[in-house]
Amino acid sequence: MHEPDIHDLSDDADYAAASKQGSSSMSRTDSSKRSSSSDPEDAEIVYLKDNVTIHPTQYATERISGRLKLIKQGSSLFMTWIPYKGQSSNARLSERDKNLYTIRAIPFSDIQSIRRHTPTIGWQYVIVVLSSGLAYPPLYFYSGGVREFLATIKQHVLIARSSEDANVFLVNNFQDPLQRTLSSLELPRSLAKGSPSSSFKGTPSDERLDKGTLEDNQLSNNIQQNNRQRQKNHDPARDISIQVLEKFSLVTRFARETTSQLFRESLVDGHGPAEKRRNNWASKDHQRQEIASNDVDDDVPKRVPVASDPLEFEKLSLVWGQPRQHPLGLEEWSTFLDSEGRVGDPNALKKRIFYGGVEHNLRKEVWGFLLGYYSYDSTYAERQYVVSVKKSEYETIKNQWQSISPEQAKRFTKFRERRGLIEKDVVRTDRSLSFYDGDDNPNVRLMHDILLTYSFYNFDLGYCQGMSDLLSPILFIMKDESEAFWCFVSLLERLGPNFNRDQNGMHSQLFALSKLVELLDAPLHNYFKQNDCLNYFFCFRWILIQFKREFEYEKTLRLWEVLWTHYPTEHLHLYVCIAILKRHRVKIMGEQMDFDTLLKFINELSGQIDLDPVLRDAEALCVCAGENGAASIPPGTPPSLPLQDGSIYQQQDDEVL
């Protein structure tokens, strides 16, 4: 059980500094308000709270404090959260982190719901979910005030408590359907953009509001910069504000000019900074690789001109993708082990597997390490011991549900429902594979038992659809029930948040994905933005089950072992998403796909994706994004270990509503 951090804030330097910052910026706000008071319809701050804080990592000491405001302008209510300038508890949190999380004047018409968490110990926080489906990270109210916050909102916009969860407040969402009208938020997607009732989005008054209340904080974030540039320059292809990308396009050009050179040295020879890698890329041979990517998108009927890829990605993949190697075989594997079976250099092993994968007959052994079931410094003997101890531990947990009698089950709805779900799903999982096909297949039975046991091992998470997809390859490789179970447990340590009830794991990955696309392909990002595709739900299945449904079985095994190395990054899967999207960017934008068409298109890519080139592209993109890429991914985003505060809240009655 995790002990929540309880901080005495009085001797907390960060806290004190933040408070000071808060009061000084208050006066700035006032003056700026005065300066824009010539406006007939001035913005009014109806709620202001200092020391509202984001915890970007699982460490409570790392946080970004800021000021939360509700601003009323005309009939619209906006929310802003601006981090304090120059205060950071930890050097790891840069200004860029702050920019990433800054909430600029989000109108309540764009907010779907607000979930309140009131833990018995620790700070209260809220999670704001946008109507696009994305959510902001939790906002912790260090100085209290959640109730007041909700009460203020209630005075200005229609909010209603969800009938499902008393801590969820639906914004602009009427519980009695009869009362609903063509409200601004809830119009059909195609109409909402053009309807008069929603036209305050992005009106001049919105701009004015930004200037009046936000610029004084002197936090120019990427979005603001982008907007300004866009006004000046309408070519979206040139709309890149991120310096590093400009540098990289120089590298691309340089690389193209050095085609005749051929260097066979390894691309990345350590965990060095991007600086070092850059030098290496510039010297990559590209002729050899040109052949591989000629087949992409060349039969596309181009109906509209498409903004060119800012990374000149087609060329980039020619130049930089590291060729895939043959899989790790038995002989080479033994060179990684000492006489007693320890892996001497785990990083070298991971790197090797990242570039080539593992031969099938070795997977059972190697996956145990990659998933964390075995530790790298364990000996043969220790591993044998672990296997036997874990086996009896597994049996104990399994026995918990096996000993439930039919009489007992009758009075145990939750158990019956879970079992029912699992029974339905295991017979719908990889039945075309001989390992799982036919009636009364014992492996299907094993899958069932493991999943039900897991739902007892982690009763809070329980069973959720998608889990059987994650288990299937693991059982297929491990064969043994207990070993498959524990490897599955390890995998879900990292991917469990994908299945959380509040979907926060999925939200944070989709959020990170949208940030990364913005970074790596601004025209595509703008296209998604203009076509209401920014929620990235079309990538939902990819992420939820790690592309399990997108590749043939054997390729999935390969992809997974590559992802599990966490070699260039834990979040390679997000770069894989971008690599696939980029391969089809011309088609997506050229054919002007709307959300529906795009979703269908993506779903139908299943089975059509060539893994190796995509992995190469993903690696290139990851290296290219460098630190900016890492900064775009909120800490705690799966498969990073999750923020450790999810399980300590409880529902409370609320006097506000």
Add this chain to the structure above:
Amino acid sequence: MPSRRRTLLKVIILGDSGVGKTSLMNQYVNKKFSNQYKATIGADFLTKEVEFEDRLFTLQIWDTAGQERFQSLGVAFYRGADCCVLVYDVNVQKSFDDLNNWREEFLIQASPSDPENFPFVVLGNKVDVDGGNSRVVSEKKARAWCASKGNIPYFETSAKEGINVEEAFQVIAKNALKSGEEEEIYLPDTIDVGSTSQQRASGCDC
């Protein structure tokens, strides 16, 4: 210029996991049943051309995941629906009890312009199982519920045997068309015009 609405009819299929939504959709569109459909993750749709009163329509049938944990995704998919199909399994009491939730959730998330008259169709699926012997929800009970919700049309189906599937979807298409035509009053032809520039100017995109 004819509105897009007139030719494309959007239908959403909802119901608990495993009641047979994917199977019903495939039985209707592809005329086949397979034991190998996977549990739906995210959402997908199939389209089918239907002829009605000498006009051609494209029925866009959306199939979503039944597990409640994924319901927050609904908002992206439900909007603009012309008809909602609620499916339960006649052999599973809970799937019937949950119909009410599905209906309400849909109305909240899709926000149709006239929720009171929004067309639903209810399907009691898997009537073939065990020759009807394992059935726990009677037709009478189901019809009573449908009547209480404004006379929702009701069908007893089997996606496996293809029982009543065609008939049900004809009514679904007809009702979708009716609601689509009514909506035209609210949805003039200006759907995409002028919206792009406005969208571009909008503020935060996160």
